[in-house]
Amino acid sequence: xxxxxxxxxxxxxxxxxxxxxxxxxxxxxxxxxxxxxxxxxxxxxxxxxxxxxxxxxxxxxxxxxxxxxxxxxxxxxxxxxxxxxxxxxxxxxxxxxxxxxxxxxxxxxxxxxxxxxxxxxxxxxx
Amino acid sequence: xxxxxxxxxxxxxxxxxxxxxxxxxxxxxxxxxxxxxxxxxxxxxxxxxxxxxxxxxxxxxxxxxxxxxxxxxxxxxxxxxxxxxxxxxxxxxxxxxxxxxxxxxxxxxxxxxxxxxxxxxxxxxxxxxxxxxxxxxxxxxxxxxxxxxxxxxxxxxxxxxxxxxxxxxxxxxxxxxxxxxxxxxxxxxxxxxxxxxxxxxxxxxxxxxxxxxxxxxxxxxxxxxxxxxxxxxxxxxxxxx
Numbered sequence: 233x234x235x236x237x238x239x240x241x242x243x244x245x246x247x248x249x250x251x252x253x254x255x256x257x258x259x260x261x262x263x264x265x266x267x268x269x270x271x272x273x274x275x276x277x278x279x280x281x282x283x284x285x286x287x288x289x290x291x292x293x294x295x296x297x298x299x300x301x302x303x304x305x306x307x308x309x310x311x312x313x314x315x316x317x318x319x320x321x322x323x324x325x326x327x328x329x330x331x332x333x334x335x336x337x338x339x340x341x342x343x344x345x346x347x348x349x350x351x352x353x354x355x356x357x358x
Numbered sequence: 359x360x361x362x363x364x365x366x367x368x369x370x371x372x373x374x375x376x377x378x379x380x381x382x383x384x385x386x387x388x389x390x391x392x393x394x395x396x397x398x399x400x401x402x403x404x405x406x407x408x409x410x411x412x413x414x415x416x417x418x419x420x421x422x423x424x425x426x427x428x429x430x431x432x433x434x435x436x437x438x439x440x441x442x443x444x445x446x447x448x449x450x451x452x453x454x455x456x457x458x459x460x461x462x463x464x465x466x467x468x469x470x471x472x473x474x475x476x477x478x479x480x481x482x483x484x485x486x487x488x489x490x491x492x493x494x495x496x497x498x499x500x501x502x503x504x505x506x507x508x509x510x511x512x513x514x515x516x517x518x519x520x521x522x523x524x525x526x527x528x529x530x531x532x533x534x535x536x537x538x539x540x541x542x543x544x545x546x547x548x549x550x551x552x553x554x555x556x557x558x559x560x561x562x563x564x565x566x567x568x569x570x571x572x573x574x575x576x577x578x579x580x581x582x583x584x585x586x587x588x589x590x591x592x593x594x595x596x597x598x599x
Contacts, residue, residue: 237440244443257511257588259503261442262581268446273453290451293444296437300563301406302387303438304527306431307502308410311524313417313424318521324485325522328495332478333530333556334537336499340470340579341538341552345545347462 235285236292243268373422379430386412399568401535406560407528442501442559445577448566452574459547463578466548470555470579471586474499475594494518496595497587498526501558504584508591523558530557531564547575554579 247264250256256263276282318325359367372378390408397403417427428435449456456463475496482492494514497505502523509519530553538549550572553561558580566573 240440240443243446244439247443257504257507258585259442259501259507261439262501262504262584264439264443265446265449265581268443269450272446272450290447293447296441296444297448297566300441300559300566301391302384302409303434303441304406304524304560304563305383305387305409305413306428306435307438307520308406308524308528309413309417309427309431310424311521312410312414314517314521317518321487321491324487325491325495326525328478328481328485328487329498329522329526330529330533332474332481333499333526334533335477336470336474337530337534337552337556337561338537338541338543339473339552340466340555341543341545341548342541343469344462344466344548344551345543347465348459348545348548351461 233288233292236289239285239289240264240268240292240296373420373426376430376433379427380433382416383409383413383431383434386416394567401532401564404528404532404564406563407532410528438559445562445581448570448574449578452571455547455571456574456578462548463551463582466551466555467579467582467586470552471583471590472594474556474583475587475591476598479594479598490514491518495522496591498522499556499558500584500587501580504588508588512591512595524560527557527560530561534561534564535568546571550575551579555583558583 243264244261245264246267247262248260250263250267251258251260272286276286315322386409387405389412390405393408394400394403394405413427416422417424478495478498479492482495487495490513493512494509496512496514497508497519499505500508500523502520505519505523506516508514509516534553534557538552543549543552546569550565550569553565553572554576562573562576562580565576
């Protein structure tokens with residue numbers, strides 16, 4: 233647990249440092265995610281020692297991700313407390329968010345499902 | 359000293375300390391999560407939204423400022439970074455499935471991101487919003503820190519973008535399932551991908567809680583759309599403005 237927490241924190245730290253150094257427009261944690269993923273895919277061979285570390289990190293990560301929802305509560309409370317910042321535009325903005333979000337969600341999922349199905353058909357034909 | 363005075367003193371002491379606000383947040387979330395599970399994961403009973411409502415009600419009733427609350431809640435907020443890094447693991451564990459669907463993933467990003475940007479732009483223009491509010495809204499589908507960075511870059515108002523982004527996440531997480539069902543989209547990877555692209559982390563949390571494959575594709579879409587949006591926004595705004 234402690235070792236995997238250290239590794240996760242370390243990769244976030246690495247991500248933050250890279251973000252600051254190269255002044256990239258991607259948040260440090262996302263860079264950390266990419267780095268950790270690359271290390272897992274390319275550098276961790278399946279020797280027994282690495283297997284143990286992998287399993288360790290996997291357990292800890294799943295435990296943290298289980299509570300992903302909880303982590304949005306503090307910033308969400310901020311939204312409620314500052315909702316008046318949206319002023320007279322509040323209802324227009326809410327309408328745009330609802331329409332825009334659902335349209336984007338359905339459009340993206342629709343495109344993806346269509347292409348997945350097309351690929352399946354192609355595989356069958358071969 | 360009377361009993362009331364003593365209680366008041368204890369309250370004054372406790373409310374100045376982080377512990378009280380951390381405990382309140384955890385308690386509110388346990389209630390929200392309990393109701394969510396009790397409802398058999400009904401998306402409308404969104405645990406984030408319920409917890410936010412409980413905590414906000416307490417703060418407004420007791421007349422506590424957000425700064426005071428966040429002074430404690432920041433310890434929970436802090437874990438958002440490590441949790442983002444931790445998403446590497448479920449993505450890694452489904453890497454074979456992801457490589458298999460690499461073509462659909464690329465196409466969905468290339469079509470989905472411009473769609474997200476343009477629909478926000480045209481809806482906001484349709485509702486006659488000012489240019490600066492439109493620019494503030496445009497990056498709302500990506501995770502808050504990226505969205506705020508983009509807003510700053512294109513001349514929006516980053517703090518407003520943060521608020522709009524969080525609302526977007528909650529709307530996607532609580533209403534997305536119904537929208538997908540109406541259009542009869544069944545594939546779990548496609549559904550998850552839509553959640554992550556349209557409603558970032560909060561949508562991803564919802565997808566994760568419902569289906570592992572959907573959750574992984576949501577996390578993937580969230581990361582990819584953050585990167586792709588930063589690039590596409592600049593190009594698209596150059597063309598339409």
